[in-house]
Amino acid sequence: MRKPTPRSPVLPWTKPPRERTPMKALVHDGNGNIALQERPQPTLQLPTDAIVRVTRSTICTSDLHIMRGAVPHAVPDTVLGHEFVGVVEEVSADVTRFKPGDRVAVNCETFCGTCFFCQRGWVNNCEQGGWELGCRIDGCQAEFVRVPFADNAFTRIPDSVSDEDALFLGDILATGWWGARLAEIEEGSSVAVIGAGPVGLTTMMCARLANPGSIIAIECDPHRAELAKRLGLADRIIDGSAPLDEIERAVQDLTEGRGADSVIEAAGGDATFEMAWRIARPNAVVVISAMYEHDQALPLPRMYGKNLVFKTGGVDASGLDEVMALIESGKIDTSCLISKRYPLNDILEAYRAFEAREDDCLKVVITPWE
Ligand SMILES: NC(=O)c1ccc[n+]([C@@H]2O[C@H](COP(=O)([O-])OP(=O)(O)OC[C@H]3O[C@@H](n4cnc5c(N)ncnc54)[C@H](O)[C@@H]3O)[C@@H](O)[C@H]2O)c1
Ligand SMILES: [Zn+2]
Ligand SMILES: [Zn+2]
Numbered sequence: 001m002r003k004p005t006p007r008s009p010v011l012p013w014t015k016p017p018r019e020r021t022p023m024k025a026l027v028h029d030g031n032g033n034i035a036l037q038e039r040p041q042p043t044l045q046l047p048t049d050a051i052v053r054v055t056r057s058t059i060c061t062s063d064l065h066i067m068r069g070a071v072p073h074a075v076p077d078t079v080l081g082h083e084f085v086g087v088v089e090e091v092s093a094d095v096t097r098f099k100p101g102d103r104v105a106v107n108c109e110t111f112c113g114t115c116f117f118c119q120r121g122w123v124n125n126c127e128q129g130g131w132e133l134g135c136r137i138d139g140c141q142a143e144f145v146r147v148p149f150a151d152n153a154f155t156r157i158p159d160s161v162s163d164e165d166a167l168f169l170g171d172i173l174a175t176g177w178w179g180a181r182l183a184e185i186e187e188g189s190s191v192a193v194i195g196a197g198p199v200g201l202t203t204m205m206c207a208r209l210a211n212p213g214s215i216i217a218i219e220c221d222p223h224r225a226e227l228a229k230r231l232g233l234a235d236r237i238i239d240g241s242a243p244l245d246e247i248e249r250a251v252q253d254l255t256e257g258r259g260a261d262s263v264i265e266a267a268g269g270d271a272t273f274e275m276a277w278r279i280a281r282p283n284a285v286v287v288i289s290a291m292y293e294h295d296q297a298l299p300l301p302r303m304y305g306k307n308l309v310f311k312t313g314g315v316d317a318s319g320l321d322e323v324m325a326l327i328e329s330g331k332i333d334t335s336c337l338i339s340k341r342y343p344l345n346d347i348l349e350a351y352r353a354f355e356a357r358e359d360d361c362l363k364v365v366i367t368p369w370e
Contacts, residue, residue, distance in 0.1 A: 176202025
């Protein structure tokens, strides 16, 4: 009998290590200064990590809050940015759902998926995470980024969805989705959204899916208010720069004298917290999506008898496959938010134009380093 030929051992295939040339990254110092620096490329650190090559990122208004030193838990000298899509470059041993080469949208929140809070969907308060990327650990305004708990953080981008169509999923679209869900919108009800900035507009997009009777947008920037109307996101618009009494009356006139059934505050202005509870009808739900730079007063004696439910805080950005499916089917389209594109080389200019709302800028897209 012939002896079987010995087979050469099958060695596990390992990807050759990436060349780790320094990368470009936008870093803030916690004192209002940002700078484009050279940083080492991130490496895998934990078994649940992945490295993503950023193909599109963007600037969020929350980055401006960090830059101004108004986010207490933000860590200086961190790479900014938490809203992005990219291609998976490397994965650690415990990442099972994704592999190098996959196109992914990344949640702005890091979450373990198993702790007390994660089990209830409250991933913003994950005991091992929360808003980490671009806040407490290096974020996405760079060429590469390390993403912890990658299996939870990623949403696969279908072939038919472009990077730009998926770009806002992990942050402002997740926030719009979350805010609209928290607002307990009933079919035929009235929803008031304060602010028609990027978050206000995604909120209206998601609120619309619940089939309310009317969406009232309150906004002081006439271009943004008009846009909300033109896109069919708002049915009625109210000038947010009018005196509060007038705004309150205008909402009452549109809601049979009662006030709005649901209010979502997505402006974060000086007077918009007070506006939110004043335009709400008794027993309404008031959702605070905006991030304030100053404390707000809760004047309970003046509110007495209104019996409001307030829901506050940072988005619980999870369960986003459902929202990706809405993008894929064309039911949600955020392309209207994109005003300008800049390569990473020009990100300082992009910050300037975004913060100044130059040429009615809503969102800027950061393309890779050229
Ligand atoms: N909850 C979250 O997890 C989460 C996620 C993303 C962003 N945010 C926050 O949401 C807020 C909105 O984000 P954005 O990118 O849309 O910001 P933005 O500043 O572009 O939009 C806010 C809008 O509110 C309008 N506004 C200001 N004062 C007003 C007033 N008195 N009446 C009516 N409208 C008024 C502004 O004109 C502006 O268009 C920011 O504070 C941001 O940090 C929160
Ligand atoms: Zn954000
Ligand atoms: Zn957790």
